[in-house]
Amino acid sequence: MNPTSPFSFALMAIVALSLLGLPVGHAMIGGSILYLFLAGLDMGTAAEQLLNGMYGSFLLLAVPLFILAAEFMNTGSIMDRLLRFCNALVGRFRGGLAQVNVVQSIVFASMSGSALADAAGSGKLMQSLMTRDGKYPPAYAAALTAASSVIGPIMPPSIPLVIYALVSDTSVGYLFLGGVVPALLLGLVQMFLIAFTAKRRNFPVEERVPLREMPRVTWEAFPALMMPVILLGCLYSGITTPTEAAAVAAAYALLVSALLYRSVTLKNVYHSLATSARITVSIGMLIAGAMVFNYVITAENIPKTLSAIMKGYELSPVMFLLLVNVLLLILGCFLEGTTIILVILPVLLPTAIALGIDPVHFGVMAITNIMFGLITPPYGLLLFMMVKIADVPLRDLVREVMPFLGVMFVALMIITYVPSTVLFLPRLLGYQG
């Protein structure tokens, strides 16, 4: 790459402006305008790309609707019932509450599409339960909450997977299905680690919920547990489009909390709308910026050039995936993950496809990989959030999170090198890839 080309200047401007604290969306728009100016192109192209891109991306409407659905579900009484259900399932084991934390993360993950939302909602609750009466060290509880929240966006519904579907032109439905087994696998390795640690550190056991209580506890949680079933049902039966399925999920969540759990007031609904809108705007602005910058990347033919270079090296798919793993882990330490999905993945995807890697497998594996960035220092948003929620020093939190990262890395290797972990379910339901 010529260091004095318009593209180099634009890239440097974007990196510099983002590093200096400008919102990344504006940095990408600004850098792209600079590119258009230096290349002598029409600067109105920035507006054109943004407007037509946003106006044409109907699929993205699923993002605010999924956020809204999770927000409606995120009420105290629903969370309590789900927690009682999870406690009845796994509370009886040593380190019971820690196991409950993972199971409730999986359950919540199937209703919400965001890890940060999971940590701020149910994760906050788990943190206070686990540290009450000094049951668990606060840093351990916080590390576990952060690690288990990572499952959120891998289990469907998933906002990152919707965004990947957009940039890769892959089916949201198959991507969602592809996320199920990897999400469960991540939960499983975390539960193994807890079982192992619980013995060594002598974690407490929760009071055993008698078997005859099970039907009642399950029944109380049942309406909330049905939400993922309805969501996936709508998607795979073809009753609705993916975006409409998100609206159905939100409507169902609102109905459940209004009719069954009686926890809805007009004020609550407005609050949910405003909270969801706030997240929507910030994500939307980043996507808008990426739409403008991706025009520049395409105009410069970057993905094809990279693909040709990679071909020159005669990389095997395994080597390429390993490189991607390492690259995404490193980038994840420093960058916000959505930016990686929007800007880096479209550059890598053509090479992956040329090497015969399935785009659904590549997407789920890359998103899982990128999620690790939420709990890797120095820039891990979940770490920052848990430091605040749990009031523990970052250093202690990082130390406690390391073993979790270790086992999750093993899971990531399985997801990366055994494609059927991702592709098994989609193929079962008709995916031809």
Add this chain to the structure above:
Amino acid sequence: MNPSLSSAVAWMRRRAENVVAGMLGIMFVAFIIQIAFRYLFNFPVGWTSELSVIIWLYMVLIGSAFWLKEHEEIRFDLVAGSLGRRGRRTVAMLVAAAIVILYGMSLPATIKYVAFMKVESTSYLKIRLDILYSVYVAFAVAITVRYLWSLWRLLRGDDVETADITKTSSAL
């Protein structure tokens, strides 16, 4: 900041919140109408998806220009946040100046593009695209004015607002 001006800005922010939250509510209802009409009344409607996609575009641009504070957007605060008071001010001034120049210099071409789009209309609601897309001009002007304003305040010696990193947004 001048107290009456700052309360006017705060008032505008709150109204922008009402508007954007309301738009999300309308989008949600539009989807429900769309599904209900198709299955209950066997009468597919198209205007609802057009309305929703217009709302999506407007939510993002209006919300970003008039509602969200800079630190509520997706951004990277590690480098700037680690600087001292003076360093952060200098950096914030540089960034503001860059944005004012970049958005500012693209403004004429932007207006030209938006005006040119009068030749097209949306398919269902028949809204002329120059009218629909003029929201981007409002957005670009608002962003330019906002950063010009913050540049002026920084030059007068105001400090950079401290951000709460846990409030940083992310889609993850």
